[in-house]
Amino acid sequence: MALTDLRPRPCARRRMNMYYLIDTSGSMNHNGCIQSVNEAMPEIVEILRDVTAGNKDYGDIYLQCIAFSDTARLIDPVPVSAADYSWDTLEAYGLTNLAGAFELLDSRMRDTATEGGSCLRPAVVLLSDGDPDEGWEEALERLRDNPMFRDAYRIAIAIGASPANVAMRRALTGFADSGTSVPNIISVTDLSRLTDVIRMVSATVSRIGSRTAGSNGGAKGDPVAEAVHKALAGGVEPIDGVDIPAIGPDSDFWD
Numbered sequence: 001m002a003l004t005d006l007r008p009r010p011c012a013r014r015r016m017n018m019y020y021l022i023d024t025s026g027s028m029n030h031n032g033c034i035q036s037v038n039e040a041m042p043e044i045v046e047i048l049r050d051v052t053a054g055n056k057d058y059g060d061i062y063l064q065c066i067a068f069s070d071t072a073r074l075i076d077p078v079p080v081s082a083a084d085y086s087w088d089t090l091e092a093y094g095l096t097n098l099a100g101a102f103e104l105l106d107s108r109m110r111d112t113a114t115e116g117g118s119c120l121r122p123a124v125v126l127l128s129d130g131d132p133d134e135g136w137e138e139a140l141e142r143l144r145d146n147p148m149f150r151d152a153y154r155i156a157i158a159i160g161a162s163p164a165n166v167a168m169r170r171a172l173t174g175f176a177d178s179g180t181s182v183p184n185i186i187s188v189t190d191l192s193r194l195t196d197v198i199r200m201v202s203a204t205v206s207r208i209g210s211r212t213a214g215s216n217g218g219a220k221g222d223p224v225a226e227a228v229h230k231a232l233a234g235g236v237e238p239i240d241g242v243d244i245p246a247i248g249p250d251s252d253f254w255d
Contacts, residue, residue: 016119016206018048019122023130025129040195041087048061060081095133098133126157150178153208
């Protein structure tokens with residue numbers, strides 16, 4: 001046997017799936033919300049490419065987006081590598097079928113789990129601005145029974161909403177609660193900062209998640225939630241050349 005045959009071979013890079021659940025109901029047309037999302041997402045793709053390129057022997061990042069209005073639909077039929085991802089502009093119309101988004105995410109996560117491979121903890125980012133339609137409680141209960149979802153990093157961004165919006169708060173709290181001591185719901189009331197918030201969350205989640213093995217397991221210290229909390233206070237330095245904007249007090253976690 002040649003000596004070169006005895007050299008250790010590089011291990012396959014692990015994969016981190018990032019899911020975006022994006023509200024495209026008619027209310028997202030107000031104050032340019034859907035425009036801000038469409039402006040932010042191509043920048044997010046570039047950020048994820050940069051994070052992946054800087055990971056060296058860590059993990060590759062894959063994206064899959066679900067848009068929900070009257071119905072929920074996959075923008076991409078399968079997770080796509082950040083290196084190959086191309087954003088399609090979304091339009092806003094109709095109602096807020098959050099139940100359909102939860103059901104579709106549950107299905108996709110279960111399909112991904114059966115595909116095997118070496119995957120890191122996934123991340124799910126939910127963006128919504130309004131009251132969900134009926135049926136979301138049952139759909140969320142089923143989703144929370146999904147082991148992959150329970151293990152995921154989860155951040156919810158409430159767009160232009162007040163904590164007084166009880167139905168929305170209940171839905172986003174149930175979605176984002178992962179048993180950590182640091183809250184992971186962000187209420188963006190200053191819509192001019194929405195793009196920066198989405199960028200900050202994506203950069204933080206992707207950088208930490210694609211380099212951190214292991215499961216949450218109900219731990220009280222979620223590194224993503226803690227890092228996002230610091231970033232909201234302007235306390236996070238640029239990561240691997242990825243600029244993470246300091247977000248002011250108008251964008252904050254709900255207590």
